[in-house]
Each structure stands twice: as C-alpha cells, then as structure tokens.
Amino acid sequence: MGHAFDEIYRVLKPGGYAVDIRPYRPSGSGSCRSGRPQITCIGNQCNTSVGALQQKADDFRYADRLLASRLRPKDQLQLLVHQTFYVAWYCRSFEVFDHFVSTEWQSLTLGQVDRHRIQAMTRQDSSIQIRIDMPVQMNVMQRIS
Secondary structure (H helix, E strand, C coil), X not given: CXXXXXXXXXXXXXXXXXXXXXXXXXXXXXXXXXXXXXXXXXXXXXXXXXXXXXXCCHHHHHHHHHHHHHCCCCCCEEEEXXXXXXXXXXXXXXXXXXXXXXXXXXXXXXXXXXXXXXXXHHHHCCCCEEEEEEEEEEEEEEECC
C-alpha cells in the first residue's frame, strides 16, 4: 500500500483525484466477528448466518496509518469522501466457495466449526448458495500539492 500512495502522488497532477477501495476492518473490532467478512447460506426457505472468515488486521492497520499520514493538511492528499459498504460474493456450492477462498483470498481463513456447519448445510440441500459479505471502504482523495 505504501508504494501505491507514492505512485498516486507521482502520477496525479495537482487537483487530480484518486480512489482507494479495499477491505474495511474498523479499528477496535479486534477478533470480533462483526468486523469480519460474514458468511450466509441462502436457501429456498430462509437465509442462515453460518460464520465469518478470519483475517489478520495488521495489514489493514498499516494501510490506514499510511493513508492518515498522507492526509495531514501540509501533505499531499486531501480526503474528500470516506464510505463503508458491503460487497456480496456468491458461490453455488461449498467446493466453489472453498476453492475461491483458498485461491483468491489467501489472507482469509475459515474456522473448523464454521467449515463443518457450511458443509452440513450444503449436503442437506444442494440448492443452497453461500454468500460472503465483505466489508469494504472507499476513500476519494485529491492531490493538493
């Protein structure tokens, strides 16, 4: 992320805009499930929350500190907009979900209890889809110098 901020400053002209979109992990959430990507099984009858993916917060904290250091009044960038929202990812089976997490999101892990719960639900009903709600943040910045 540090390199990205250097590149933003290098390629943007004064007055130019940059958009930073990345996973959001609110400070103070620690190992709390509410700050993690949530997993829901979507069935014909109901939606069932089945767990959360685990992730290390260190990388997020580093990027947040770096962004904050670049947004001081005398520095290079001004924060215009900060929004948080969820992006939903859908998987049609446990196998697709497991492959996606292991290949695309290597920094995320699924606990054994949550893994068994999802596997049991998808074995009982093959039409169940798995939804991952990923907390995301968007920062719109403008180069001021």
